[in-house]
Amino acid sequence: MNKELTIFQNMVRIRVTELKLAELYKEQEMRTPTHFGIGQEACAAGVCEALSDGDQVYSHHRCHNHYLAQGGSVFKLGAELYGRVDGCSGGRGGSVHLTARDKGFIISSAILGQTLACATGTALAFKMDKKQAIAVTFFGDAAVEEGIASESFNYAAIHKLPVLYVCENNLYSTESPRNIRIPDDGDLCERARAFKLEAAQVDGNDVYAVYEATQKAVDHIRSGKGPYFLELMTYRWLEHVGPFYDHELDRSYRTAEELQEWKKNDPVLNAEAWLEKNGVPLSQIRSIHDEVMQKVNADLDRAKDSAWPEVSTLYERV
Amino acid sequence: MSEMRVRNYASAISEALCEAMDRDKDIFVTGIAADYKSGLFGSTTEVIERFAPDRIFDAPSMENAMAGIAIGAAAVGKRPVILHPRADFMFLALDQMINLASKWRYMYDGNAGSVPVVMRGVIGRGWGQGATHSQSIQSVVAHFPGINVIMPTFADDAKGLMMTALKVDTPTIILEHRLLFNIEAEVPEGEYYVPFGKARIVTEGTDVTVVTSSFMTIEAQVAIEALKESGVSVELIDIRSIRPLDTKTIIESVKKTGRLVVADTSWAFCGVSAEILAVVSESAFSALKAPPIRIGLADVPAPVSKPLEDAFYPKASDIARAISTLMNAKDKDFEGVEFVHDFKGPY
Numbered sequence: 107m108n109k110e111l112t113i114f115q116n117m118v119r120i121r122v123t124e125l126k127l128a129e130l131y132k133e134q135e136m137r138t139p140t141h142f143g144i145g146q147e148a149c150a151a152g153v154c155e156a157l158s159d160g161d162q163v164y165s166h167h168r169c170h171n172h173y174l175a176q177g178g179s180v181f182k183l184g185a186e187l188y189g190r191v192d193g194c195s196g197g198r199g200g201s202v203h204l205t206a207r208d209k210g211f212i213i214s215s216a217i218l219g220q221t222l223a224c225a226t227g228t229a230l231a232f233k234m235d236k237k238q239a240i241a242v243t244f245f246g247d248a249a250v251e252e253g254i255a256s257e258s259f260n261y262a263a264i265h266k267l268p269v270l271y272v273c274e275n276n277l278y279s280t281e282s283p284r285n286i287r288i289p290d291d292g293d294l295c296e297r298a299r300a301f302k303l304e305a306a307q308v309d310g311n312d313v314y315a316v317y318e319a320t321q322k323a324v325d326h327i328r329s330g331k332g333p334y335f336l337e338l339m340t341y342r343w344l345e346h347v348g349p350f351y352d353h354e355l356d357r358s359y360r361t362a363e364e365l366q367e368w369k370k371n372d373p374v375l376n377a378e379a380w381l382e383k384n385g386v387p388l389s390q391i392r393s394i395h396d397e398v399m400q401k402v403n404a405d406l407d408r409a410k411d412s413a414w415p416e417v418s419t420l421y422e423r424v
Numbered sequence: 425m426s427e428m429r430v431r432n433y434a435s436a437i438s439e440a441l442c443e444a445m446d447r448d449k450d451i452f453v454t455g456i457a458a459d460y461k462s463g464l465f466g467s468t469t470e471v472i473e474r475f476a477p478d479r480i481f482d483a484p485s486m487e488n489a490m491a492g493i494a495i496g497a498a499a500v501g502k503r504p505v506i507l508h509p510r511a512d513f514m515f516l517a518l519d520q521m522i523n524l525a526s527k528w529r530y531m532y533d534g535n536a537g538s539v540p541v542v543m544r545g546v547i548g549r550g551w552g553q554g555a556t557h558s559q560s561i562q563s564v565v566a567h568f569p570g571i572n573v574i575m576p577t578f579a580d581d582a583k584g585l586m587m588t589a590l591k592v593d594t595p596t597i598i599l600e601h602r603l604l605f606n607i608e609a610e611v612p613e614g615e616y617y618v619p620f621g622k623a624r625i626v627t628e629g630t631d632v633t634v635v636t637s638s639f640m641t642i643e644a645q646v647a648i649e650a651l652k653e654s655g656v657s658v659e660l661i662d663i664r665s666i667r668p669l670d671t672k673t674i675i676e677s678v679k680k681t682g683r684l685v686v687a688d689t690s691w692a693f694c695g696v697s698a699e700i701l702a703v704v705s706e707s708a709f710s711a712l713k714a715p716p717i718r719i720g721l722a723d724v725p726a727p728v729s730k731p732l733e734d735a736f737y738p739k740a741s742d743i744a745r746a747i748s749t750l751m752n753a754k755d756k757d758f759e760g761v762e763f764v765h766d767f768k769g770p771y
């Protein structure tokens with residue numbers, strides 16, 4: 107049960123942080139285009155809990171969840187969004203360019219597909235050095251459309267590289283549904299298998315299912331059998347970039363009903379239901395929420411008080 | 425003479441596309457988010473209303489192959505317009521554009537026809553667009569012969585240059601600055617063509633030549649306004665097209681004024697401003713009364729943090745100071761002189 111509670115707590119930490127950041131974002135003090143991960147927390151929390159020290163993680167533009175799941179600091183994330191000197195990238199990178207090397211989170215990057223290749227390269231280095239470590243990258247369904255994804259899969263398979271590709275399939279790329287991007291709403295695992303990757307599709311809103319599937323994937327990779335592709339089916343609650351719901355801004359590419367359906371499949375509520383069913387008292391669940399909330403609020407208050415970078419540092423560290 | 429109406433930059437582009445598409449059935453538009461209601465910041469709204477889904481349609485994220493697909497379609501008579509919501513995404517398309525499209529006519533000695541692909545990229549700026557969503561790639565692409573590189577500043581030019589792009593035989597990259605999209609100007613109705621390789625003299629003057637690209641033209645106008653009382657007579661030249669470059673207009677102006685400031689939206693190093701200084705040194709060296717001044721981005725990747733971002737971008741004040749320096753009149757500081765816009769992000 108301890109493992110399940112840890113996973114739950116990590117997921118709540120992500121949810122609470124993202125909700126709070128989205129609320130603060132509306133004050134227009136965080137000047138950085140931000141892609142919130144609310145609704146998709148189980149993917150990050152489930153995968154990262156199955157990793158070990160020494161494993162290295164990359165992410166894409168929607169990266170807060172993965173940074174946090176690896177143990178990245180809420181304070182440094184908040185400071186980064188405020189553009190402050192204490193940000194994880196000194197306020198220079200913004201929401202889409204995070205790093206936490208001491209936590210095994212190498213970087214996130216905003217150009218689609220880049221980190222599929224980077225993780226492949228990190229895996230190549232691990233293999234050359236005969237390390238047990240694996241490289242992981244999170245990305246969305248649109249990244250798989252880029253040529254770099256195919257090139258990376260092929261290379262990883264040829265060299266049996268220790269890399270885990272985690273696709274969070276939230277059904278949309280910005281406002282584009284799947285049918286303009288992939289024939290027959292096809293599942294992406296089929297593609298990965300065509301490149302001789304081991305692949306599995308998992309309910310990305312069931313954190314314990316994600317955790318188990320990742321354990322399996324990690325075992326496969328660590329035993330030298332080569333790359334693994336996880337397709338986690340999930341849904342983004344907020345607009346593509348920014349803190350609002352699409353229906354609040356009258357966008358019609360998806361319906362409020364669709365969102366409501368997915369909200370019934372809320373990863374946090376799903377995990378709570380599982381915990382309750384397995385004997386965790388509601389009061390304990392509540393207190394996890396409360397503790398996390400207090401800590402997150404304090405961290406983000408502190409983030410806003412952080413200093414601006416000195417203008418004289420503009421030319422440093424090119 | 426056709427009738428003039430006030431239009432913003434975005435709708436002028438939309439209008440140009442519609443005019444051209446009415447005239448030429450082979451034109452089609454695609455790329456990421458091509459058919460969204462928001463219409464690439466309003467620049468395709470009318471095109472979508474009139475031509476979706478047959479001649480304007482969305483695409484997967486596939487910049488590399490999409491450029492090649494456009495070339496292949498162009499080879500058999502189409503005129504594809506490919507959209508990139510940020511010019512930064514175009515790097516993935518550059519192999520096809522540079523290693524193939526730009527060489528198509530020359531390398532096959534004209535025997536393989538031509539591939540008039542039009543590629544539009546938006547230059548992001550401000551509100552923390554950051555290092556990978558704000559780059560001005562003009563000098564990267566203009567380096568290569570065989571490709572037109574166009575940067576309209578004013579709404580009428582945005583229309584006229586777009587219509588020209590959709591008529592010429594060679595591939596064209598058009599870079600549009602995000603902060604220009606809401607700026608209005610008088611735009612001619614109907615077919616309207618602005619030739620490539622012809623700069624626009626925005627204001628005539630006799631003391632200092634200021635050569636600018638894209639949004640820096642707007643900042644230069646603000647600078648000139650701030651300098652009004654000083655009595656300096658500034659000639660402002662908006663180059664509009666990077667390749668072909670209208671060297672004649674620049675050289676003639678410098679021969680007249682003897683002083684030169686160049687303000688480009690990108691870095692000075694190996695940049696368009698370097699090229700312009702080279703051209704002037706070669707052809708108007710003896711006319712120069714003072715060393716020319718280049719104004720470009722701070723020579724670092726674009727930072728997100730506001731104070732750093734503010735320091736990163738040159739402004740009207742920098743242009744005004746440069747002009748004053750050349751005139752040996754440094755009594756005024758011009759602090760805070762800049763174009764005020766209402767862009768509030770996130771994108």
Ligand SMILES: Cc1ncc(C[n+]2csc(CCOP(=O)(O)OP(=O)(O)O)c2C)c(N)n1
Nearest residue numbers: 168216217218246247248249278279280513
């Ligand atoms: C090469 C490149 N092309 C286009 C974009 C613009 N872009 C940013 S996010 C995005 C959609 C991404 O969708 P997906 O990968 O499914 O991730 P999600 O946003 O759904 O989490 C696009 C097209 C980009 N960042 N990089």
